[in-house]
Amino acid sequence: MKRLVSLLVWLGVACLGAGALGAIALSRGEPVNGIFFVVGAGCTYLVAYRFYSAFIAARVLSLDATRATPAERLDDGRDFVPTNRWVVLGHHFAAIAGPGPLVGPTLAAQFGYLPGTLWLVVGAVLGGCVQDFVVLFLSLRRDGRSLGQIARDEVGRRAGLLAMASVLGIMVILLAVIALVFVNALKASPWGAFTIAMTIPIAMLMGLYMRFWRPGRVMEASAIGFVLILAAVVGGQWVSRSPDWAPVFTLTGTTLAAAVIVYGFAASALPVWLLLAPRDYLSAFIKVGVMLALAGGIVLVRPTIQMPALTRFVDGTGPVFAGTIFPFCFITIACGAVSGFHALISSGTTPKLLTQESDARLVGYGSMLMESLVGVMAMVAACALEPGVYFAINAPAGIVGTTAQQAAATISRWGFPLDPATMHDLARSVGEQTLFNRTGGAPSLAVGMAHIFSRTLGGDRLLGIWYHFAIMFEALFILTVLDAGTRVGRFMVQELLGPVLPRVARAGSWTGTLLTSGLIVAAWGYFLYQGVLDPLGGINSLWPLFGISNQILAAVALVVATTVLIKMGRTRYVWVTLLPTAWLVVVTLTGAWQKVFHENPRIGFLADARVIEQQIADGRVPEAKVAEARRVVFNARLDAAVTAFFALLIVLLLAEGGLEWYRIATGQRSATLTESPYVRTKWAEGSP
């Protein structure tokens, strides 16, 4: 009887999900409500978690609840601590969910709401969650070793090196692109710039509080920080209206880029307790709180989706970024569907906290489902805007024109009617000077979120406060990723330089700290600077590069996972990891090929370089702009080289992995795993 009830309940959930997804997929012209997205995605996640993750746990990985985890065996109260699984779920979710699942879907909304939403749901269920879960399992069975170490131990030394190179590469591009999103969100926005500037002294005050006055009291310091941040958001309105202060905080893109580069260097070199850690604590609280509030807001407000299911830009002529729906929709949305960076978290702190091996299913598979839902909510927030407004905010001036009239005329010609007065009123109501050409996804997402929040609480009166609260929320965790990423990048560079420059690698060496911080900041700072100067807004070239590198890292993790499955004797189940690997390889290599060689200069880096070079040769570039044009040519070629490097990485790793699979299959190599020996958990039934 119980079984029958369970079957009926799950059948009901499946039908509800299918109905909701069917409604958004088949709707053509008639208005769709945002709640369908949440219900459709939510039901799919529940079914996938109940059945597919259970299948992976039981059949593919054979999770063993009687096996002691590293947290139990090596329990030291510091790194290895058996922790309640819901607490670990919260830790892991807060670690993996950054700006990516918010910005990627917002940018991909240019294709319409349907492709991005379906990719978020299907990609997560069959790819992203599988990757996170399997890598967590691999690390759990190997005392919490990192992905690079697992690749070296299970596939080979070269694979370990390739994994490490791809991690460093993605780190540089990731930091550059999120810094660009940050710069574009705060450009010419005194309110936003003031609020974010205030987070620095607030974080430092929290740092001092937790270091000297009340060591380690995270909750107290975070509560103080939150109140002060709210005061900064409200105070920003006064600053933006002050004739004396507004000009001080009205910053250009290049000034902001320089400021964020200096900030990144300082945050990497300063003691971690002063700036990085307090900001991270505050950001984690605000991140989880805002995501819950957004979910509640969507349920309460039930916004109507304004964007069509598919737009004309599926043909590759999109103004936000150029490229056809395949492969660019799947590259633009990495986080929220499949993100390789998660493999670093799954093989980092998380495996050292799990109390039972069976918890890996909830934490690995479950938290990625939650991130995917965040991506779906971002899609709802972006698509609830009028399409004309969405394109006005996200299209660069190089595409739509530099004046409000030109931009409105261009966007209206695309079939999305837009009145310049609408944009003017909207900008005024959110306390901005203009909302035209605010590329990067963050401002349009903030407008979407502000509409949802203000309809829940405060009405239009609070639209400006909510907008800047959303901007602060996005910028806060962008800066957190920037701080933490630059610091980790610094350690990686120190490790790489260690054999040739031992002085640089020595812990506590100030020369080493300053040199390696400078190197990593210079690397991402260069790409940031080129993005800021790019006449097409920078996002057009940098975001696809980030998506390609992130998904190549996911393919690297899945190749390693496939190798381990073969060694475990689970060859019949390798399709679980091979299918997403194959998809990612096809998508990323196609994307990389097009970004390098496509004839359209908005897509292909080399074509772009050729066109500008020809313009210089023909004398069509004014003398004063020639140097700048030559720099754009150099940058396009550099981007092409970086893209080719990422593509080469995955080809080499596939060859390395394939060779290992062949050797194991033909008996040339023994299928020896490097798992830690089995120890029975003290929590298992019947244990002493």
Add this chain to the structure above:
Amino acid sequence: MRARAWLRVLWQRLREWSGDAAYETYLARARGGAVLDREAFYLDSLRRRYERPTRCC
């Protein structure tokens, strides 16, 4: 009464999640040898935490 117990558990989990209870967890598990004081433990845990990727995109 049950609600109070439930809230207490929720509060404890929140403290564990945020890192607020990390020192108490450490003390409960410290086995012999020198035990770090709260400040030293806090600084040590931050140093180890930010040597590896802790935040994703």
